[in-house]
Amino acid sequence: MLEDIDKNYKDSSLKQKYNIIKGNRYIMEEAIVPISKALKLPMDDVVDIFVKIYDSASLYESHAYVEQAKMGCLGRRVDIDLGLCWIADFFGLISKNDADLIRKKVVEDTIIRKKPYNESLEEGRALAVKILKGEE
Amino acid sequence: MLEDIDKNYKDSSLKQKYNIIKGNRYIMEEAIVPISKALKLPMDDVVDIFVKIYDSASLYESHAYVEQAKMGCLGRRVDIDLGLCWIADFFGLISKNDADLIRKKVVEDTIIRKKPYNESLEEGRALAVKILKGEE
Structure with missing residues (x-):
């Protein structure tokens, strides 16, 4: 039960972080795209890395x-x-x-x-x- | 007369500096060529700039x-x-x-x-x- 709550919390926090990045055209164009090109990585992989390393607050401040x-x-x-x-x-x-x-x-x-x-x-x-x- | 001596000295010093650079394949390939490419300048112009700015001793040490x-x-x-x-x-x-x-x-x-x-x-x-x- 507690595990479920924990999992739900994590899922919604992850989803929130994905939404922050994918909904911000500036971050997508000026951070995700150049990194994706330089590393020849799919953009989704770069988004994954940002989501893994940053918390939501930092993502909001990343402009x-x-x-x-x-x-x-x-x-x-x-x-x-x-x-x-x-x-x-x-x-x-x-x-x-x-x-x-x-x-x-x-x-x-x-x-x-x-x-x-x-x-x-x-x-x-x-x-x-x-x-x-x-x-x- | 003194002017002539001075001019001759300068000419031979200049010639010596050109010879140091043009005779050194390493300096030509690893300094003159990349600078010439980056600045889209003829190689001779880049050599001229080195000759103008450096003295012979510095050129000998430039390796x-x-x-x-x-x-x-x-x-x-x-x-x-x-x-x-x-x-x-x-x-x-x-x-x-x-x-x-x-x-x-x-x-x-x-x-x-x-x-x-x-x-x-x-x-x-x-x-x-x-x-x-x-x-x-």
Whole structure:
């Protein structure tokens, strides 16, 4: 009997957690989808992992984390795509400060100003080249 | 007259620096080529930038930096390609320690054990999925 109550409670808590995630388009698009793509895992498996690890309260609060992750992980992609990792961090051909400005510009153009990533990236690339050549 | 000497000295120093870079296959392949690709700049332009910024002594010593950059920047690519940025750094679905192990394994398999990057990445991906699902 107690076991049944416990099981019912767990089932309804699990169901609630699934509903929180699946009902939140932002979490689905900006967290579940990119993780599913990177790990080549079905989206349902990624949802399962979130449900297993997070409680409902944390899931309700996850909007802020998703926003941070979106900005932060895009910034790291810019580092790779523009070679900032090489030219700033390891070879010091441009300053870390200049690299921060370029990265921030591409991330903000993409996420806040809604430019396509490749377009933002091309502008970041042009800026990096100008700085490298001492024209900026 | 003094101007001529100065100019000759500069020319020969420049030539020496070009020769150091162009004669070093490792620097060409592991620094000039990836930067040239990332910035979509002709390789000669990238060589020009190195020659402008570095003196000969630093160029002779750059082998160590190139090695570090190669490992470091590949690690950052792994973070993006496997979504470690998301699952470890922002969502805490796996520990930073586990993410470090996965990243290190992929980088070492690729650079030290000379496995193709995509193959190393697939193994890293399988490991990440196992850890996420609590099977490891």
